[in-house]
Amino acid sequence: MSETGLKMEDGREERRMEVYRTLCAESAGHPNADSWARMLASRATGFGEMPERLGLAPRQFDMLMARHFPDTDSSRFLAGPSLDSERAQERQELRALIMTHCAEPSEEHEWFADVLASGCMGGSHLWHDLGLWSRKDVTAVIECNFPALKAKNDRDMKWKKFLYKQLCLQEGIYICRSPSCEVCDDYKNCFSPDQ
Incomplete structure:
Protein backbone atom coordinates (compact mmCIF):
# COMPACT_ATOMS: atom_id res chain seq x y z
CA MET A 1 0.00 0.00 0.00
CA SER A 2 1.17 3.51 -0.73
CA GLU A 3 1.02 6.39 1.69
CA THR A 4 -2.12 7.58 -0.05
CA GLY A 5 -3.77 4.26 0.79
CA LEU A 6 -3.84 3.12 -2.84
CA LYS A 7 -2.03 0.11 -4.18
CA MET A 8 0.21 1.21 -7.03
CA GLU A 9 0.80 -1.60 -9.50
CA ASP A 10 2.64 0.59 -11.99
CA GLY A 11 5.61 1.50 -9.78
CA ARG A 12 4.67 5.17 -9.47
CA GLU A 13 4.82 5.05 -5.69
CA GLU A 14 8.37 3.74 -5.76
CA ARG A 15 9.37 6.42 -8.28
CA ARG A 16 7.72 9.09 -6.15
CA MET A 17 9.67 7.96 -3.10
CA GLU A 18 12.89 7.91 -5.13
CA VAL A 19 12.30 11.48 -6.38
CA TYR A 20 11.37 12.56 -2.84
CA ARG A 21 14.55 11.08 -1.35
CA THR A 22 16.65 12.72 -4.08
CA LEU A 23 15.04 16.11 -3.43
CA CYS A 24 15.58 15.77 0.31
CA ALA A 25 19.24 14.91 -0.29
CA GLU A 26 19.62 17.96 -2.57
CA SER A 27 17.67 20.27 -0.26
CA ALA A 28 19.28 23.45 1.04
CA GLY A 29 17.77 22.58 4.43
CA HIS A 30 15.33 25.47 4.76
CA PRO A 31 12.04 25.09 6.63
CA ASN A 32 9.24 23.79 4.40
CA ALA A 33 11.70 21.85 2.20
CA ASP A 34 10.09 18.53 3.10
CA SER A 35 6.62 19.74 2.10
CA TRP A 36 7.92 21.14 -1.18
CA ALA A 37 9.79 17.88 -1.83
CA ARG A 38 6.61 15.86 -1.32
CA MET A 39 4.58 18.05 -3.68
CA LEU A 40 7.30 18.12 -6.33
CA ALA A 41 7.87 14.37 -6.15
CA SER A 42 4.14 13.82 -6.58
CA ARG A 43 3.99 16.28 -9.49
CA ALA A 44 6.90 14.55 -11.22
CA THR A 45 5.31 11.11 -10.94
CA GLY A 46 1.70 11.88 -11.75
CA PHE A 47 0.16 12.10 -8.28
CA GLY A 48 -2.18 14.92 -7.26
CA GLU A 49 -4.02 17.43 -9.41
CA MET A 50 -1.60 20.34 -9.44
CA PRO A 51 -1.14 22.53 -12.50
CA GLU A 52 2.22 23.21 -14.10
CA ARG A 53 4.85 24.59 -11.70
CA LEU A 54 2.45 23.84 -8.80
CA GLY A 55 0.40 26.86 -9.87
CA LEU A 56 3.26 29.32 -9.44
CA ALA A 57 4.35 31.87 -12.02
CA PRO A 58 7.59 30.88 -13.80
CA ARG A 59 9.69 33.39 -11.84
CA GLN A 60 8.20 32.28 -8.51
CA PHE A 61 8.83 28.64 -9.33
CA ASP A 62 12.44 29.36 -10.31
CA MET A 63 12.96 31.24 -7.04
CA LEU A 64 11.42 28.36 -5.06
CA MET A 65 13.72 25.84 -6.72
CA ALA A 66 16.79 28.08 -6.27
CA ARG A 67 16.03 28.53 -2.59
CA HIS A 68 15.15 24.97 -1.65
CA PHE A 69 16.72 22.72 -4.29
CA PRO A 70 19.49 24.76 -5.95
CA ASP A 71 21.24 21.78 -7.55
CA THR A 72 18.08 20.16 -8.93
CA ASP A 73 17.06 20.26 -12.58
CA SER A 74 13.60 21.77 -12.29
CA SER A 75 12.48 20.86 -15.81
CA ARG A 76 10.87 17.59 -14.72
CA PHE A 77 8.50 19.47 -12.41
CA LEU A 78 7.15 21.85 -15.04
CA ALA A 79 4.62 19.50 -16.64
CA GLY A 80 0.98 19.63 -15.73
CA PRO A 81 -2.23 21.22 -16.87
CA SER A 82 -2.45 24.99 -17.16
CA LEU A 83 -4.32 26.98 -14.56
CA ASP A 84 -8.01 27.35 -15.40
CA SER A 85 -8.35 31.02 -16.33
CA GLU A 86 -12.09 30.90 -15.67
CA ARG A 87 -11.34 30.28 -11.99
CA ALA A 88 -8.69 33.00 -11.64
CA GLN A 89 -10.86 35.22 -9.43
CA GLU A 90 -11.70 32.29 -7.15
CA ARG A 91 -7.99 31.47 -6.82
CA GLN A 92 -7.19 35.11 -6.05
CA GLU A 93 -9.89 35.26 -3.37
CA LEU A 94 -8.56 32.09 -1.74
CA ARG A 95 -5.00 33.40 -1.91
CA ALA A 96 -6.02 36.71 -0.33
CA LEU A 97 -7.91 34.88 2.42
CA ILE A 98 -4.88 32.71 3.19
CA MET A 99 -2.49 35.68 3.19
CA THR A 100 -4.65 37.61 5.68
CA HIS A 101 -3.62 34.96 8.20
CA CYS A 102 0.09 35.64 7.78
CA ALA A 103 1.61 37.93 10.40
CA GLU A 104 4.88 38.60 8.55
CA PRO A 105 4.42 37.91 4.83
CA SER A 106 7.41 36.66 2.88
CA GLU A 107 7.99 35.23 -0.58
CA GLU A 108 7.70 31.76 0.90
CA HIS A 109 4.28 32.56 2.35
CA GLU A 110 3.16 33.98 -0.98
CA TRP A 111 4.30 30.79 -2.74
CA PHE A 112 2.38 28.62 -0.31
CA ALA A 113 -0.73 30.81 -0.59
CA ASP A 114 -0.61 30.47 -4.38
CA VAL A 115 -0.04 26.72 -4.21
CA LEU A 116 -2.77 26.13 -1.62
CA ALA A 117 -5.23 28.22 -3.65
CA SER A 118 -4.29 26.29 -6.80
CA GLY A 119 -4.73 23.02 -4.91
CA CYS A 120 -8.26 24.06 -4.00
CA MET A 121 -9.12 23.99 -7.70
CA GLY A 122 -8.74 20.19 -7.74
CA GLY A 123 -11.65 17.83 -7.26
CA SER A 124 -10.45 15.75 -4.31
CA HIS A 125 -9.22 16.37 -0.78
CA LEU A 126 -6.75 19.26 -0.60
CA TRP A 127 -3.90 17.03 0.55
CA HIS A 128 -4.46 14.70 -2.39
CA ASP A 129 -4.77 17.50 -4.95
CA LEU A 130 -1.57 19.11 -3.65
CA GLY A 131 0.30 15.84 -3.96
CA LEU A 132 0.93 15.64 -0.23
CA TRP A 133 0.69 12.28 1.47
CA SER A 134 -1.92 12.91 4.15
CA ARG A 135 -4.18 15.54 5.63
CA LYS A 136 -1.62 15.94 8.40
CA ASP A 137 0.82 17.25 5.79
CA VAL A 138 -1.56 20.08 4.83
CA THR A 139 -2.12 20.89 8.49
CA ALA A 140 1.65 21.03 9.03
CA PRO A 179 -28.05 26.14 12.29
CA SER A 180 -24.84 24.50 13.51
CA CYS A 181 -22.38 21.94 12.23
CA GLU A 182 -23.25 19.42 14.93
CA VAL A 183 -26.82 18.96 13.67
CA CYS A 184 -25.95 18.94 9.98
CA ASP A 185 -26.42 15.75 7.95
CA ASP A 186 -23.07 16.44 6.27
CA TYR A 187 -21.09 16.68 9.51
CA LYS A 188 -19.03 13.57 8.75
CA ASN A 189 -18.21 14.86 5.27
CA CYS A 190 -16.77 18.07 6.69
CA PHE A 191 -15.11 16.84 9.87
CA SER A 192 -14.33 13.15 9.60
CA PRO A 193 -10.61 12.48 9.44
CA ASP A 194 -9.11 11.27 6.21
CA GLN A 195 -5.67 9.78 5.99
Whole structure:
Protein backbone atom coordinates (compact mmCIF):
# COMPACT_ATOMS: atom_id res chain seq x y z
CA MET A 1 0.00 0.00 0.00
CA SER A 2 1.17 3.51 -0.73
CA GLU A 3 1.02 6.39 1.69
CA THR A 4 -2.12 7.58 -0.05
CA GLY A 5 -3.77 4.26 0.79
CA LEU A 6 -3.84 3.12 -2.84
CA LYS A 7 -2.03 0.11 -4.18
CA MET A 8 0.21 1.21 -7.03
CA GLU A 9 0.80 -1.60 -9.50
CA ASP A 10 2.64 0.59 -11.99
CA GLY A 11 5.61 1.50 -9.78
CA ARG A 12 4.67 5.17 -9.47
CA GLU A 13 4.82 5.05 -5.69
CA GLU A 14 8.37 3.74 -5.76
CA ARG A 15 9.37 6.42 -8.28
CA ARG A 16 7.72 9.09 -6.15
CA MET A 17 9.67 7.96 -3.10
CA GLU A 18 12.89 7.91 -5.13
CA VAL A 19 12.30 11.48 -6.38
CA TYR A 20 11.37 12.56 -2.84
CA ARG A 21 14.55 11.08 -1.35
CA THR A 22 16.65 12.72 -4.08
CA LEU A 23 15.04 16.11 -3.43
CA CYS A 24 15.58 15.77 0.31
CA ALA A 25 19.24 14.91 -0.29
CA GLU A 26 19.62 17.96 -2.57
CA SER A 27 17.67 20.27 -0.26
CA ALA A 28 19.28 23.45 1.04
CA GLY A 29 17.77 22.58 4.43
CA HIS A 30 15.33 25.47 4.76
CA PRO A 31 12.04 25.09 6.63
CA ASN A 32 9.24 23.79 4.40
CA ALA A 33 11.70 21.85 2.20
CA ASP A 34 10.09 18.53 3.10
CA SER A 35 6.62 19.74 2.10
CA TRP A 36 7.92 21.14 -1.18
CA ALA A 37 9.79 17.88 -1.83
CA ARG A 38 6.61 15.86 -1.32
CA MET A 39 4.58 18.05 -3.68
CA LEU A 40 7.30 18.12 -6.33
CA ALA A 41 7.87 14.37 -6.15
CA SER A 42 4.14 13.82 -6.58
CA ARG A 43 3.99 16.28 -9.49
CA ALA A 44 6.90 14.55 -11.22
CA THR A 45 5.31 11.11 -10.94
CA GLY A 46 1.70 11.88 -11.75
CA PHE A 47 0.16 12.10 -8.28
CA GLY A 48 -2.18 14.92 -7.26
CA GLU A 49 -4.02 17.43 -9.41
CA MET A 50 -1.60 20.34 -9.44
CA PRO A 51 -1.14 22.53 -12.50
CA GLU A 52 2.22 23.21 -14.10
CA ARG A 53 4.85 24.59 -11.70
CA LEU A 54 2.45 23.84 -8.80
CA GLY A 55 0.40 26.86 -9.87
CA LEU A 56 3.26 29.32 -9.44
CA ALA A 57 4.35 31.87 -12.02
CA PRO A 58 7.59 30.88 -13.80
CA ARG A 59 9.69 33.39 -11.84
CA GLN A 60 8.20 32.28 -8.51
CA PHE A 61 8.83 28.64 -9.33
CA ASP A 62 12.44 29.36 -10.31
CA MET A 63 12.96 31.24 -7.04
CA LEU A 64 11.42 28.36 -5.06
CA MET A 65 13.72 25.84 -6.72
CA ALA A 66 16.79 28.08 -6.27
CA ARG A 67 16.03 28.53 -2.59
CA HIS A 68 15.15 24.97 -1.65
CA PHE A 69 16.72 22.72 -4.29
CA PRO A 70 19.49 24.76 -5.95
CA ASP A 71 21.24 21.78 -7.55
CA THR A 72 18.08 20.16 -8.93
CA ASP A 73 17.06 20.26 -12.58
CA SER A 74 13.60 21.77 -12.29
CA SER A 75 12.48 20.86 -15.81
CA ARG A 76 10.87 17.59 -14.72
CA PHE A 77 8.50 19.47 -12.41
CA LEU A 78 7.15 21.85 -15.04
CA ALA A 79 4.62 19.50 -16.64
CA GLY A 80 0.98 19.63 -15.73
CA PRO A 81 -2.23 21.22 -16.87
CA SER A 82 -2.45 24.99 -17.16
CA LEU A 83 -4.32 26.98 -14.56
CA ASP A 84 -8.01 27.35 -15.40
CA SER A 85 -8.35 31.02 -16.33
CA GLU A 86 -12.09 30.90 -15.67
CA ARG A 87 -11.34 30.28 -11.99
CA ALA A 88 -8.69 33.00 -11.64
CA GLN A 89 -10.86 35.22 -9.43
CA GLU A 90 -11.70 32.29 -7.15
CA ARG A 91 -7.99 31.47 -6.82
CA GLN A 92 -7.19 35.11 -6.05
CA GLU A 93 -9.89 35.26 -3.37
CA LEU A 94 -8.56 32.09 -1.74
CA ARG A 95 -5.00 33.40 -1.91
CA ALA A 96 -6.02 36.71 -0.33
CA LEU A 97 -7.91 34.88 2.42
CA ILE A 98 -4.88 32.71 3.19
CA MET A 99 -2.49 35.68 3.19
CA THR A 100 -4.65 37.61 5.68
CA HIS A 101 -3.62 34.96 8.20
CA CYS A 102 0.09 35.64 7.78
CA ALA A 103 1.61 37.93 10.40
CA GLU A 104 4.88 38.60 8.55
CA PRO A 105 4.42 37.91 4.83
CA SER A 106 7.41 36.66 2.88
CA GLU A 107 7.99 35.23 -0.58
CA GLU A 108 7.70 31.76 0.90
CA HIS A 109 4.28 32.56 2.35
CA GLU A 110 3.16 33.98 -0.98
CA TRP A 111 4.30 30.79 -2.74
CA PHE A 112 2.38 28.62 -0.31
CA ALA A 113 -0.73 30.81 -0.59
CA ASP A 114 -0.61 30.47 -4.38
CA VAL A 115 -0.04 26.72 -4.21
CA LEU A 116 -2.77 26.13 -1.62
CA ALA A 117 -5.23 28.22 -3.65
CA SER A 118 -4.29 26.29 -6.80
CA GLY A 119 -4.73 23.02 -4.91
CA CYS A 120 -8.26 24.06 -4.00
CA MET A 121 -9.12 23.99 -7.70
CA GLY A 122 -8.74 20.19 -7.74
CA GLY A 123 -11.65 17.83 -7.26
CA SER A 124 -10.45 15.75 -4.31
CA HIS A 125 -9.22 16.37 -0.78
CA LEU A 126 -6.75 19.26 -0.60
CA TRP A 127 -3.90 17.03 0.55
CA HIS A 128 -4.46 14.70 -2.39
CA ASP A 129 -4.77 17.50 -4.95
CA LEU A 130 -1.57 19.11 -3.65
CA GLY A 131 0.30 15.84 -3.96
CA LEU A 132 0.93 15.64 -0.23
CA TRP A 133 0.69 12.28 1.47
CA SER A 134 -1.92 12.91 4.15
CA ARG A 135 -4.18 15.54 5.63
CA LYS A 136 -1.62 15.94 8.40
CA ASP A 137 0.82 17.25 5.79
CA VAL A 138 -1.56 20.08 4.83
CA THR A 139 -2.12 20.89 8.49
CA ALA A 140 1.65 21.03 9.03
CA VAL A 141 2.11 23.42 6.08
CA ILE A 142 -0.67 25.70 7.31
CA GLU A 143 0.47 25.58 10.92
CA CYS A 144 4.05 26.44 9.96
CA ASN A 145 3.21 29.22 7.51
CA PHE A 146 -0.22 30.50 8.52
CA PRO A 147 -0.60 29.72 12.25
CA ALA A 148 -3.56 32.10 12.66
CA LEU A 149 -5.43 30.15 9.98
CA LYS A 150 -4.64 26.87 11.73
CA ALA A 151 -5.87 28.32 15.03
CA LYS A 152 -9.10 29.44 13.39
CA ASN A 153 -9.85 25.87 12.29
CA ASP A 154 -10.16 24.81 15.92
CA ARG A 155 -12.68 22.05 15.11
CA ASP A 156 -10.41 20.41 12.54
CA MET A 157 -12.70 20.90 9.56
CA LYS A 158 -11.28 19.53 6.32
CA TRP A 159 -9.08 22.24 4.87
CA LYS A 160 -10.69 22.80 1.49
CA LYS A 161 -14.17 22.96 3.04
CA PHE A 162 -12.84 25.25 5.76
CA LEU A 163 -11.26 27.68 3.30
CA TYR A 164 -14.39 27.90 1.17
CA LYS A 165 -16.55 28.32 4.26
CA GLN A 166 -14.31 31.21 5.34
CA LEU A 167 -14.74 32.83 1.92
CA CYS A 168 -18.50 32.51 2.22
CA LEU A 169 -18.53 33.96 5.73
CA GLN A 170 -16.31 36.81 4.59
CA GLU A 171 -18.84 37.67 1.88
CA GLY A 172 -21.86 37.17 4.16
CA ILE A 173 -23.00 34.09 2.23
CA TYR A 174 -24.30 31.25 4.37
CA ILE A 175 -24.52 28.08 2.32
CA CYS A 176 -25.01 25.64 5.16
CA ARG A 177 -28.65 24.92 5.84
CA SER A 178 -28.22 23.69 9.40
CA PRO A 179 -28.05 26.14 12.29
CA SER A 180 -24.84 24.50 13.51
CA CYS A 181 -22.38 21.94 12.23
CA GLU A 182 -23.25 19.42 14.93
CA VAL A 183 -26.82 18.96 13.67
CA CYS A 184 -25.95 18.94 9.98
CA ASP A 185 -26.42 15.75 7.95
CA ASP A 186 -23.07 16.44 6.27
CA TYR A 187 -21.09 16.68 9.51
CA LYS A 188 -19.03 13.57 8.75
CA ASN A 189 -18.21 14.86 5.27
CA CYS A 190 -16.77 18.07 6.69
CA PHE A 191 -15.11 16.84 9.87
CA SER A 192 -14.33 13.15 9.60
CA PRO A 193 -10.61 12.48 9.44
CA ASP A 194 -9.11 11.27 6.21
CA GLN A 195 -5.67 9.78 5.99
